[in-house]
Amino acid sequence: MAAVALLAACTAQVPEKSATPVEDATGAATGAESAPEGFEEFYGQDLEWETCRSGFECATATAPLSWGDPEAGSIELALMRSRASGEKVGSLLVNPGGPGGSGVDYLESAVETYGEPLRESFDVVGFDPRGVEDSSAVECYGDAEKNEYLAEDFDLSTEQGLEDARRSSAAWAEACGENTGELLGEVDTQSAAKDLDMLRAALGDSQLHYLGFSYGTSLGATYAGLFPDRAGRLVLDGAIDPTLDDGEMSEGQAVGFENALRAYVTDCQAGQDCPLTGSVDEGMQQVRGVLDAAYDRPYPTSGEREVTQSLAFYGVAVTLYAEQNWPILTQALDEAINAGTGDTLLYLADFYNDRNADGSFSTNSTEAFSAVNCLDSRSSDDVDEMRAQAAEIEEAAPTMGTFFTYGGLACASWPYPEVEQEYDVAAPGAPPIVVIGTTNDPATPYVWSEGMADTLESGVLVTYEGEGHTAYGRSNDCIAGAVEDYLVEGTVPEDGLTC
Known part of the structure; x- marks a missing residue:
């Protein structure tokens, strides 16, 4: 079904740093003395x-x-x-x-x-x-287009669904390129790490x-x-x-959310008023049923919007970042299972996506997420490879795995190339x-x-x-x-x- 790439007092005044570069015991300089040539x-x-x-x-x-x-x-x-x-x-x-x-x-x-x-x-x-x-x-879509983009569902088991998803990712990438310009090719993690070194120097620290x-x-x-x-x-x-690599990360994160959801279901069923019945495995299947039902017939809400499968997944996933959020997931699942409505799921999805009640967005986290990831690394968009990888992910994470598949589509049309790694990961x-x-x-x-x-x-x-x-x-x-x-x-x- 849908594919979603996720990856959530007064102080004393201290004297300002000296404008003169300071050296520590190791002799490392701050300020312009530590700059690469041309960047002093x-x-x-x-x-x-x-x-x-x-x-x-x-x-x-x-x-x-x-x-x-x-x-x-x-x-x-x-x-x-x-x-x-x-x-x-x-x-x-x-x-x-x-x-x-x-x-x-x-x-x-x-x-x-x-x-x-x-x-x-x-x-x-x-x-x-x-x-x-x-x-x-980074800037990509306006608010209305972004709302539609985040709510889209695709049946990736079909050729048409794959083509629609590919077209959607390409349109997003094109908008990011048109509205951001050259900056879009310069927001990789290595460049941000070089910014850190510059900030270190400007703050007056040698380390x-x-x-x-x-x-x-x-x-x-x-x-x-x-x-x-x-x-x-x-x-x-x-x-x-x-x-x-990207495939291993997708599978690892799918399993991570699967395990976190299982911990939630176990806790829910041990308490009162849990809408999930039977064994833990049966409870997991019921959560999957909630997600699948949103694809077949999006949940109505008290407003004009509906909860698609993508939005339902965001609503479930965001609560798994901290166990303190589990009670609101119970409320959301109870509404979906027993009332067939999605108000709480929509609230949670909007929280995850930093969407305001008026339809605007408080951050550009979705745009920056895409841009940085597509510059840092990208996986193959070959259909056969993605299908084989999807089968492995879904086997490892039967409830949540679907939402971590076909990640190669996200960056297939990105207007800037992947950045070459310059450093030794062992540091x-x-x-x-x-x-x-x-x-x-x-x-x-x-x-x-x-x-x-x-x-x-x-x-x-x-x-x-x-x-x-x-x-x-x-x-x-x-x-x-x-x-x-x-x-x-x-x-x-x-x-x-x-x-």
């Missing part, structure tokens, strides 16, 4: 911080459009920071994932979940990567201290591969295995890099964190035994202590620590 002006820029949202300061950095050509023009990067409330260690740049997640929006809601030692010691800096939201951004979640782990690992001598204390939470020479995996993470399965920790020469694996996506800020004191002791004090956790 970007590295040496002075950031002008102004109070913006309550308790935060904002600034706009200038970055080159192309890190391969200093004369190609420039773009803007949006920054927001929470100032260190005590003795400052440096700046900690944070990325919430995606690709396409806004670090500015994330920081406003998340910084209070960080431990006090971390907030005392760092200027915590959120940023919108190139292509994302308040930075120079990058970084906390990345989900896709943000790929960005952090890419930085370590490109700049191992400038990597400081890096924590990568909910990691993506850099050795996997030789980097200091210890802490990698955190959650054992039943749906979006970045635990085996991916194991894979990243094994691939990085200096990787240190920390395990959170639990449900949901990522761990720091939402799990337990053991994880919080490991992260904060490393970032603040430099104390490396024991490799294999389990929390």
Whole structure:
């Protein structure tokens, strides 16, 4: 049926950085002295911080459009920071994932979940990567067309369905190219990692201290591969295995969501008022029935919109990112099964897609997700190969697997080529890099964190035994202590620590 590629206080004033490059004990320079030739002006820029949202300061950095050509023009990067409330260690740049997640929006809601030692010691800096939201951004469809695009269903078991899906992806790619221009070919992860190094210098730090979640782990690992001598204390939470190809990632994520859904069904059936009856296997089949029914006859809602299969899948999937969301999934399934309506599923799908009640969108996360992924890597769009891969995925994940198939269509007509990798994924020479995996993470399965920790020469694996996506800020004191002791004090956790 449908194919969906998913992959969700006052501070004390601290003196500003000196305009003169500062060297640490290793002799590494900040500012323009550490810039690649031709990019000194970007590295040496002075950031002008102004109070913006309550308790935060904002600034706009200038970055080159192309890190391969200093004369190609420039773009803007949006920054927001929470100032260190005590003795400052440096700046900690944070990325919430995606690709396409806004670090500015994330920081406003998340910084209070960080431990006090971390907030005392760092200027915590959120940023919108190139292509994302308040930075120079990718643009594709207008709101009405985007609403239609996100709700589309295709029967990919038929030639006509495949052709319709291919045509839809091509139209989206064409719109992205027309409305974004040259920036669309420059929003790859390597370019964003080079932006990180520029931001490190502009912030006055000789090393990058970084906390990345989900896709943000790929960005952090890419930085370590490109700049191992400038990597400081890096924590990568909910990691993506850099050795996997697109097909392996699709299957891994399908299995991750399958396992998370099974955990939900088990919990639901153990409680009261669960609409899923019988065994856990039968409950899983009933969830699949809800999704299939949306394809055959979209669920009506109290408004004018209907819930297609694609929207129903988004509505189910978004609740699996944290077990605290399970009760609203029960409500949504109860409505669909017992009333034949989809109001709660639609609410959840809109939440996932950052859609506002008036039909507009609060972010460009969908656009940036497509753009970054299509530049970083792409899989074959050969029909026979995709069909064989789809059969494997659906066998591994009978309930959710369908929605992770035929991914090769997404980038088949992308107007810019895949970017050539310039770095060693093992990041030789980097200091210890802490990698955190959650054992039943749906979006970045635990085996991916194991894979990243094994691939990085200096990787240190920390395990959170639990449900949901990522761990720091939402799990337990053991994880919080490991992260904060490393970032603040430099104390490396024991490799294999389990929390």
